[in-house]
Amino acid sequence: MTRIDRIAEPWGTRTPYGPGEQWPTRVDSHLADGLTEADVDRWVQSATILHSNGDGLDIAVKDDRIVGVRGRAVDRVNHGRLGPKDLFGWQANNSPDRLTEPLIRRDGELVETDWDTAMDAVAGRCRELLAEQGPSAISFYTTGQLFLEEYYTLGLIAHGGIGTNHVDGNTRLCTATAAAALKESFACDGQPGSYTDIDHADVIALYGHNMAETQTVLWTRILDRLAGPNPPKVVCIDPRETPVARHATVHLAPRPGTNVMLANALLHEIIGNGWVDAGYVEQHAVGFEELAERVRDYPPELAAEVCDVPVERIREAARVIGTAERLVSSVLQGFYQANQATAAAVQVNNIHIVRGMLGKPGCGILQMNGQPTAQNTRECGADGDLPAFRNWSNDEHIADLARVWNVDPMDIPHYSPPTHAMQMFRYAEEGSIRFMWVQATNPAVSLPELGRIREVLAQERLFLVVQDIFLSETAQLADVVLPAATWGEKTGTFTNVDRTVHLSEKAVEPPGHARPDLDIFLDFAHRLGLKDKDGAPLVKWSTPEEAFEGWKECTRGRPCDYTGLSYDKLRGGSGIQWPCNDEHPDGTERIYVDGQFWSDPSYCESYGRDLVTGAPLSPVEYKAMNPSGKAVLKAAEYVPPHEVISEDHPFQLMTGRTLYHFHTRTKTGRAPQLQGAAPEVWAEMAASDAADRGLTEGDVLEISTPRGSVEAKLRISGIRPGVVFLPFHYGYWDAPGGHEPDGKRGRAANELTITDWDPCSKQPIFKTAAAAVKRLEKADGPSPAPTTTGSRPVTDGVPPTTGGDAALCTEELATVAGGDR
């Protein structure tokens, strides 16, 4: 047993292993100051929530308070490990400023009230608008933070009960392209990869994915492979010099906004050199000719010029990927939040299809999620999809869902694609959406162009309900605020990127009168008097476990089949991967084995869209293209970003995250070790750009776009020239402004971002905007950016990021790999 500072060493101690071996166990834990395991009253099973990795952990409880966490050695995902956000983030549950009572706006002020008054106001306004305008007035802006049972219940209430098409979540900002890319290539959501593919891979390619900071434990798995015998090669595509880039065999740092150009050049080389599994393509894919013809127009020389990447490095990356024997690819926001998001992510799928690298150990795609329960919003129909991957444009799927819910098929809106989040805000802006219920997310900091978003949310004519655990920036604009219970205070399940389902049990009571989100939804359904077509209550459950049983029935026979799971089965051991049913009682490690897909026209979730215009394909068009359920190779032309640099705005602005924070810091900003590691916003710039302008580390800068300006201290980092980077975590809840900038300049990166999205996935663009930079003051010391991560300084004299005694965590290395505790 050792104790190390996990702020200074975010990935902990290496446990090297070789290809095909089992990843050794290392149990990480952190307990409140002065406590040891002997002091803990009980351990309660759960999984991690401040990222999408889904690491199994146990919550330590003493005197009915959460006092720490410990990784679960038996869990297939993490083998005992935890990341810094997991080790320290739980402290936010015990924050003194948790919301404990409902709030209602009276004479312009939010005042405390009781649940009856608050819920009557919510249900009353909803009923009024339904009578006056109908379901088109009602919208739900949900999240990637609730549990499966809550999403499914909300999806049922919204789609089956109220009949609104306006249900989407902040997952639109993070995983929408993951889902969209999978739907384009495989006609269905569902990850073709498994985390265990990392144990077998000989090449791991990360596309716009700073895994070291977003999924620290999965990156730890890669670091342990890199430290072992026969390590995999790593290909990194990222304009920043991230920890991933530092470990890469080949690092390409393209100009933001040129991903399709680069990906097409990689495919040009792969196809041109014959690194193609022709038999696999012949048997299991459609569209090869069109793809080959399209990428012929994208030689590496052209990409080198457009992306500003050395041509030989493009060739080298293509050779490494093209000659891999076991290829794992993962994709995240560098692709998803840039222009042509889906088209770019689809090219990664194309690489795997043409190379026949699917459904075998070491051959997987991880179209990554950002949030812990994002996968469940997609599965359960709380994000603009229908439950259990049903196809909104397939009438038989609607009829089947209506059967499960016992409602009339006409009651389930399916006349057009479900309304996406950005369109919901547009409808609220023009006044046709008049009721918006925001759950566990903070659009007043996380959406692009915040000046506009604040105006939309603050409109008198919009009734805004916010359900959260803290008085966020968004909550401060609400008409009614509902205090919710969070992780550790309620029971439910959630599913990670590689389809692993975990049970998260209630450990302690929520503070004050805060309630589980499920109870809030059930109360709402009850007050609205929602009924099925026989006059029985629409929602037929009152506990999480009953909701889970209801969900299981909804998934029967669908790709995400949960029928073989139960709370009892999930208790005690490891998480389990869906599909889990009679045929696969222990779950399914890999899908798409032997080229078997879920893309048959009668079964698939989606017929796909045009990658440039976003127009959905009709059932007839899809059937003509892919009559027999193969994978679809979709080609895409490069379209330049919409906002390009100019003399006035010479920098490309990218926003992103740091390892130590999550989203708008509602939890991580209240964990002292995490907040201390990254206390304030900063701006990153390349050394050459700084030198050209006479700027030095720590100078106070103004970064501005036509939409607003932000003040931040300069960190001179390894980012590519011509680009300025801002972390998006910093809003105003712990600043004088409260919910908006106090004065001329803000600190939220989204003051600057553009309102624009990928027409296919509808994911907003956060990686390409044109910005100006000027110095406001000379440095009085280095910027507060972490030194351990992508923001590592390239100049001397910056003190290293450490956490001190408060950040000491325990590591217990197993003597035998995979040992049980």
Added chain:
Amino acid sequence: MKLHLAIEELHRSENHLAGALLAMSDRHKADHEVFHVARDIARWSQDHVRALARIGGDFGLDLDPEPKGDPTVLEKARQKASDLLGRSSTPGMLLLADLRHIYREASGTSLDWELLAQGAQGARKKELLELAERCHPDTLRQVRWANAKLKESATQVLVS
């Protein structure tokens, strides 16, 4: 041989379609997806205008290779008006009318490409046929976009 008439007509209709898409984009600046996608796909029509002008030379035509520009002052004025009107619900009906117009214009252009392809095939003009085969799919995508966007937008506009 009347192929030159078909090329000339197509050159005119693609120019017109590009202009219609750009004008629509300007009128709906507050509708971000319409604003951007209409501009992206107007570029396809502009490319077609250039290609048609190039091949027109082989058929004795002297067509302007430069797509008709959109006057920038007018453009700015339209965008400003859209920003100001963006908070009211009337643009919804205008959007439906504009999409309907684009659908009809693009459908007409699509038919023109079919005419040209038929003529090129009959006259064994390989290069002209290849041009039609390369460009016509773009026009069909423009048609499908207008149709899909209309379908997607109609419900909220009409029931609210």
